[in-house]
Amino acid sequence: MNRKWPWWLERVLVPIVGPLVGAAVALLVAVLTYASAEESKIREQTYELERVRYEALLTSFDGLLVGARDREAAANFIRQIRICVLYCPDDVVRAANAFTDANPSTARCGDHACTAEDRRLLYADLVLTIRQHLFATYRDGLETTLSDADIRLTRTADLPDPE
Numbered sequence: 001m002n003r004k005w006p007w008w009l010e011r012v013l014v015p016i017v018g019p020l021v022g023a024a025v026a027l028l029v030a031v032l033t034y035a036s037a038e039e040s041k042i043r044e045q046t047y048e049l050e051r052v053r054y055e056a057l058l059t060s061f062d063g064l065l066v067g068a069r070d071r072e073a074a075a076n077f078i079r080q081i082r083i084c085v086l087y088c089p090d091d092v093v094r095a096a097n098a099f100t101d102a103n104p105s106t107a108r109c110g111d112h113a114c115t116a117e118d119r120r121l122l123y124a125d126l127v128l129t130i131r132q133h134l135f136a137t138y139r140d141g142l143e144t145t146l147s148d149a150d151i152r153l154t155r156t157a158d159l160p161d162p163e
Contacts, residue, residue: 124151
Protein backbone atom coordinates (compact mmCIF):
# COMPACT_ATOMS: atom_id res chain seq x y z
CA MET A 1 0.00 0.00 0.00
CA ASN A 2 1.40 3.28 -1.09
CA ARG A 3 0.54 5.96 1.41
CA LYS A 4 0.80 9.58 0.37
CA TRP A 5 1.39 12.51 2.65
CA PRO A 6 -1.32 15.12 2.84
CA TRP A 7 -0.79 17.89 0.28
CA TRP A 8 -0.36 20.63 2.91
CA LEU A 9 2.46 18.71 4.61
CA GLU A 10 4.44 18.26 1.42
CA ARG A 11 3.86 21.67 -0.10
CA VAL A 12 3.61 24.00 2.89
CA LEU A 13 5.03 22.62 6.11
CA VAL A 14 8.22 20.82 4.87
CA PRO A 15 9.49 23.78 2.76
CA ILE A 16 9.02 26.13 5.71
CA VAL A 17 10.12 23.95 8.65
CA GLY A 18 13.17 22.45 6.95
CA PRO A 19 15.06 25.74 6.49
CA LEU A 20 13.97 26.93 9.96
CA VAL A 21 15.42 23.83 11.61
CA GLY A 22 18.63 24.26 9.60
CA ALA A 23 18.90 27.91 10.64
CA ALA A 24 18.23 27.03 14.30
CA VAL A 25 20.99 24.40 14.28
CA ALA A 26 23.43 26.83 12.64
CA LEU A 27 22.57 29.50 15.21
CA LEU A 28 23.02 27.04 18.08
CA VAL A 29 26.44 26.00 16.78
CA ALA A 30 27.48 29.66 16.41
CA VAL A 31 26.37 30.53 19.95
CA LEU A 32 28.17 27.52 21.46
CA THR A 33 31.36 28.32 19.53
CA TYR A 34 31.27 31.95 20.68
CA ALA A 35 30.63 30.96 24.30
CA SER A 36 33.50 28.48 24.22
CA ALA A 37 35.88 31.07 22.76
CA GLU A 38 34.87 33.65 25.37
CA GLU A 39 35.32 31.17 28.21
CA SER A 40 38.76 30.27 26.91
CA LYS A 41 39.71 33.96 26.69
CA ILE A 42 38.51 34.63 30.24
CA ARG A 43 40.45 31.62 31.58
CA GLU A 44 43.62 32.84 29.86
CA GLN A 45 43.18 36.38 31.23
CA THR A 46 42.57 35.02 34.73
CA TYR A 47 45.65 32.79 34.46
CA GLU A 48 47.78 35.75 33.38
CA LEU A 49 46.45 37.90 36.24
CA GLU A 50 47.19 35.21 38.82
CA ARG A 51 50.60 34.49 37.30
CA VAL A 52 51.54 38.18 37.57
CA ARG A 53 50.36 38.28 41.19
CA TYR A 54 52.30 35.15 42.08
CA GLU A 55 55.34 36.57 40.32
CA ALA A 56 55.08 39.73 42.44
CA LEU A 57 54.80 37.58 45.58
CA LEU A 58 57.83 35.45 44.75
CA THR A 59 60.03 38.34 43.63
CA SER A 60 59.24 40.31 46.78
CA PHE A 61 60.41 37.68 49.25
CA ASP A 62 64.11 38.71 49.09
CA GLY A 63 63.59 41.24 51.86
CA LEU A 64 62.44 38.51 54.20
CA LEU A 65 65.59 36.40 54.00
CA VAL A 66 67.62 36.18 57.18
CA GLY A 67 70.49 38.61 56.87
CA ALA A 68 68.65 40.98 54.53
CA ARG A 69 68.49 44.46 55.93
CA ASP A 70 66.04 46.05 53.52
CA ARG A 71 62.98 46.83 55.65
CA GLU A 72 61.04 48.20 52.68
CA ALA A 73 61.54 44.93 50.77
CA ALA A 74 60.40 42.94 53.82
CA ALA A 75 57.35 45.19 54.15
CA ASN A 76 56.60 44.66 50.45
CA PHE A 77 56.66 40.88 50.92
CA ILE A 78 54.25 41.12 53.85
CA ARG A 79 52.02 43.38 51.70
CA GLN A 80 52.06 40.76 48.94
CA ILE A 81 51.07 38.06 51.47
CA ARG A 82 48.12 40.19 52.57
CA ILE A 83 47.01 40.61 48.96
CA CYS A 84 47.53 36.88 48.36
CA VAL A 85 44.98 36.09 51.06
CA LEU A 86 42.33 37.63 48.79
CA TYR A 87 42.94 35.52 45.68
CA CYS A 88 45.13 32.54 46.57
CA PRO A 89 43.74 29.14 47.46
CA ASP A 90 44.01 28.05 51.09
CA ASP A 91 47.04 25.80 50.60
CA VAL A 92 49.04 28.64 48.99
CA VAL A 93 48.16 30.99 51.87
CA ARG A 94 49.22 28.35 54.41
CA ALA A 95 52.52 27.73 52.58
CA ALA A 96 53.22 31.48 52.40
CA ASN A 97 52.46 31.87 56.11
CA ALA A 98 54.72 28.95 57.01
CA PHE A 99 57.56 30.49 55.01
CA THR A 100 56.97 33.88 56.64
CA ASP A 101 56.83 32.38 60.14
CA ALA A 102 60.18 30.60 59.65
CA ASN A 103 62.12 33.71 58.69
CA PRO A 104 62.76 35.68 61.85
CA SER A 105 66.18 34.67 63.15
CA THR A 106 64.49 33.50 66.37
CA ALA A 107 61.92 31.32 64.57
CA ARG A 108 61.42 27.70 65.61
CA CYS A 109 60.77 24.85 63.19
CA GLY A 110 59.40 22.11 65.37
CA ASP A 111 61.78 21.48 68.26
CA HIS A 112 64.79 23.33 66.84
CA ALA A 113 65.68 26.77 65.53
CA CYS A 114 64.90 27.18 61.84
CA THR A 115 67.92 26.60 59.67
CA ALA A 116 68.64 27.80 56.15
CA GLU A 117 67.63 24.33 54.90
CA ASP A 118 64.29 24.57 56.74
CA ARG A 119 63.65 27.91 55.05
CA ARG A 120 64.63 26.52 51.66
CA LEU A 121 62.22 23.63 52.09
CA LEU A 122 59.41 25.99 53.10
CA TYR A 123 60.16 28.21 50.11
CA ALA A 124 60.17 25.13 47.84
CA ASP A 125 56.81 24.10 49.31
CA LEU A 126 55.42 27.57 48.54
CA VAL A 127 56.67 27.50 44.94
CA LEU A 128 55.43 23.96 44.34
CA THR A 129 52.03 24.77 45.84
CA ILE A 130 51.70 27.79 43.53
CA ARG A 131 52.71 25.66 40.52
CA GLN A 132 50.20 22.97 41.45
CA HIS A 133 47.44 25.55 41.74
CA LEU A 134 48.22 27.19 38.40
CA PHE A 135 48.67 23.89 36.56
CA ALA A 136 45.58 22.24 38.02
CA THR A 137 43.37 25.25 37.42
CA TYR A 138 44.58 26.61 34.10
CA ARG A 139 46.62 23.92 32.40
CA ASP A 140 44.14 21.04 32.42
CA GLY A 141 45.67 19.32 35.43
CA LEU A 142 49.22 19.26 34.08
CA GLU A 143 51.34 17.67 36.77
CA THR A 144 54.62 19.23 37.86
CA THR A 145 57.52 16.84 38.18
CA LEU A 146 59.66 19.21 40.23
CA SER A 147 60.45 18.27 43.80
CA ASP A 148 61.67 20.36 46.71
CA ALA A 149 65.25 19.41 45.74
CA ASP A 150 64.77 21.24 42.41
CA ILE A 151 63.79 24.54 44.06
CA ARG A 152 66.74 26.52 45.36
CA LEU A 153 66.87 29.59 47.52
CA THR A 154 69.93 31.48 46.25
CA ARG A 155 70.94 34.98 47.16
CA THR A 156 73.16 37.05 44.88
CA ALA A 157 75.92 36.94 47.49
CA ASP A 158 75.98 33.15 47.02
CA LEU A 159 76.55 33.37 43.25
CA PRO A 160 80.08 33.21 41.87
CA ASP A 161 81.61 36.38 40.45
CA PRO A 162 81.53 36.61 36.65
CA GLU A 163 84.94 36.19 35.10
